[in-house]
Amino acid sequence: MSSRVILMLVFFVLCNTGGEIAMSYGMKRVGEPEALRPMALLRFVWAAAKNRWLWLAIPMLAASFYSLLILFSWAKVSVVIPASASNFIVGTVAAKYLLKEDVSPKRWLGVLCVLAGVILVLKTGGH
Amino acid sequence: MNHEHRLRFKTLVMVLLMVVCANTGDLMLARGMKQIGHVQVSVPGLQHALWMTIQNASIWIGICFLIGFTLCYMTAVSWADYSFVMPAGAFGYAIQTMLAIIVFHETVSAKHWIGVLLICFGVLMVGQTKPNTTNVAVLPS
Numbered sequence: 001m002s003s004r005v006i007l008m009l010v011f012f013v014l015c016n017t018g019g020e021i022a023m024s025y026g027m028k029r030v031g032e033p034e035a036l037r038p039m040a041l042l043r044f045v046w047a048a049a050k051n052r053w054l055w056l057a058i059p060m061l062a063a064s065f066y067s068l069l070i071l072f073s074w075a076k077v078s079v080v081i082p083a084s085a086s087n088f089i090v091g092t093v094a095a096k097y098l099l100k101e102d103v104s105p106k107r108w109l110g111v112l113c114v115l116a117g118v119i120l121v122l123k124t125g126g127h
Numbered sequence: 128m129n130h131e132h133r134l135r136f137k138t139l140v141m142v143l144l145m146v147v148c149a150n151t152g153d154l155m156l157a158r159g160m161k162q163i164g165h166v167q168v169s170v171p172g173l174q175h176a177l178w179m180t181i182q183n184a185s186i187w188i189g190i191c192f193l194i195g196f197t198l199c200y201m202t203a204v205s206w207a208d209y210s211f212v213m214p215a216g217a218f219g220y221a222i223q224t225m226l227a228i229i230v231f232h233e234t235v236s237a238k239h240w241i242g243v244l245l246i247c248f249g250v251l252m253v254g255q256t257k258p259n260t261t262n263v264a265v266l267p268s
Contacts, residue, residue, distance in 0.1 A: 004168075069180060070168075072160035077227035078235050078243075081153060082220045085246045088253050110252030113245050120242030 001122045005075045009083055009122075012067040017090040019060030021098060026053030079125035088114045134206065141203040142215045148196035149219055150226055155189030157231070213254035217247050 030051055033044035048054055071080045092111045095101040160166075163183060166176040180186045203212045224243050227233045235243075 066177070069156060069160050069186070070166045070176070072157040073163060073166045073176070076233045077154070077157045077231055078224045078233045078239065080157075081223040081227075082243045082246050085220060085250055088250060092253065106255070107253050110249045110254075113249030113252060115249075117242045117245030117247075117249060120245065121239055124236050124239040124242065 001075070001079070001125050005071065005079075006122065008067055008071055008074065009080075009086065012064050012071060012084065013086045013090050015060045015064035015067060016084075016087050017094055019057045019064055020087075020091065021094050022053045022057035022060060025099065026051040026057060029053065076125060079121060082121045083118050083125075085114050086118050089118070138203060138207040138211065141199050141207075142212060145196055145199040145203065145212075146215050146219060146222065148192045148199060149216075150222055152189045152192030152196055153223060154226055154230055155185045155192060157227075159183040159185030159189060161231070209254070214251055217250040217254060220246050220250070 026048070030044070030047045034040045068080070068084070089111050092103055092107060096103045159180065162185060163176060163179045166172060200212070221243055224235060224240070228235055
């Protein structure tokens with residue numbers, strides 16, 4: 001697998017995970033809508049629009065989508081889609097250290113399986 | 128049909144729709160990008176690629192399917208447990224690899240398949256953990 005593809009994959013994963021974490025962080029601060037009524041939903045959207053974390057999330061998620069498109073133009077679908085599961089690795093590490101979430105041993109084991117799988121896919125994907 | 132059977136049936140239909148939308152969406156994006164060709168990493172190259180993606184019908188169809196996936200997913204988790212809906216996402220990696228062989232005639236080795244299955248298994252394990260472990264009140268704004 002070429003280093004260019006791996007670099008773009010890293011960029012994709014960092015933007016995607018960063019965007020999702022910023023979105024999750026922002027939405028936890030905004031909270032749930034009070035009710036499913038138009039005025040309550042409008043207040044919810046207004047509160048979300050004022051949250052700086054969401055404004056950080058949107059360009060990061062847009063960049064991750066665009067980098068995924070670039071990856072599709074460079075590498076095989078059977079490599080890009082499984083390798084995109086690297087999100088789970090970076091996402092779990094970030095959830096543990098940035099969002100202070102409690103990560104169970106079972107989840108770490110899952111992350112290790114994903115890591116082994118991604119390495120295998122990237123090693124065999126070029127041929 | 129009692130309430131539980133009806134709930135199970137509509138969740139299965141929604142999960143099926145999720146799988147179809149996610150896989151078709153990704154395949155259409157890939158098809159569009161194969162039509163556009165290699166993207167050059169330079170300012171003019173990226174600008175050209177962006178303009179080509181905006182004009183490509185396959186990309187727009189792919190985006191519509193991915194929006195459909197998000198709506199199905201949000202609907203499904205609104206009534207069903209995440210741990211019931213989640214496996215569909217995990218097995219998507221294997222389905223997508225299978226579709227890449229069928230649609231794009233890609234060659235996939237046995238080692239590659241082992242990697243894909245490890246990913247599916249890992250994602251399944253990650254998804255079977257508690258959905259909420261944080262205290263929102265301690266988060267800074």
